[in-house]
Amino acid sequence: MKKHLILKHSIALVTILVTVCCIFIITVTFFKLPEAQNKRNQKMGFDPITRSRKISYQDFNLGKFGEMMIEMLPQDLAFTVFVPSEEAFKRDLRLSVNDSLKQDKFNDTYAIVSRVLGFSVVPRTLCSVDLRFGEVLSYDSLSGFPLYVSKDVDGMVVVNRIRSEIVDVRKNEIVVHVLDGVIMDADFEQSVSYED
Missing domain, CATH: 1.20.5 (Single alpha-helices involved in coiled-coils or other helix-helix interfaces)
Structure with a gap:
């Protein structure tokens, strides 16, 4: 029992x-x-990796060439634009605000910037929080050029091995990521390369 x-x-x-x-x-x-916040990182001003570094378009200056790129797009459609930084335009394409926007060079500069736009735009919204670390996504740009997009350890976007400096700048339906380089195919790169 x-x-x-x-x-x-x-x-x-x-x-x-x-x-x-x-x-x-x-x-x-x-x-x-709720996730626990790291108090040390908050005091230093760093965002956790899982958070998006969102900057409004009004609070950020893309530079003249970046502004030209954004103005070429319709503002009411969803796009993701990988804009080169002002330094990247100068270093990789030899475009400077003081010289390249003069009246005699403006048409050539506009053609170069519009060509870069074709390589750098994806017709959909892609924020840094949409990406997972270690995962590589493939998209076609407006010109059909393949873009391989991933996320770095610190949450920054990497496109075709070019790292971003700023992510998730928004203007209406457009998301802008500022890159430390210019996305271009081999033919265009050869046409703008320095003569040795």
């Missing part, structure tokens, strides 16, 4: 444990607990 009583108590104990575990799993699944 004692064996029968012990067996009943062990079944009751297992049933209680299973019930408590199920309640815990349901609670964690449906009622997500």
Whole structure:
């Protein structure tokens, strides 16, 4: 008779444990607990990797060439633009604001910037939070040039091995990522390369 009583108590104990575990799993699944914030990083002004570094378009200066690129696009459609930084335009394309926007060179500069735009725009919204670290996504730009987009350890976007400096700048439906380089195919790169 004692064996029968012990067996009943062990079944009751297992049933209680299973019930408590199920309640815990349901609670964690449906009622997500807030993530713990790293107080040290908050004091220093760093955002956690999982957060997007969102900057409004009004608070950020893309430079003259970046502005030209954005103005070429319709503002009411979703695009992601990988804009070269002002330094990248100068270093990689030899475009300077003081010289390249003069009246006699403006048409050539506009043609170069519009060509870069064709390589640098994806017809959809792609924010840094949409990417996972270690995952490489492939998109075709407006010109059909393949873009391989990934996310770096610190949350910055990398496109065709060119790292971003600023991510997730928004203007209406357009998302802008500022890159430390210019996306271009081999033919265009050869046509703008320095003569040795």
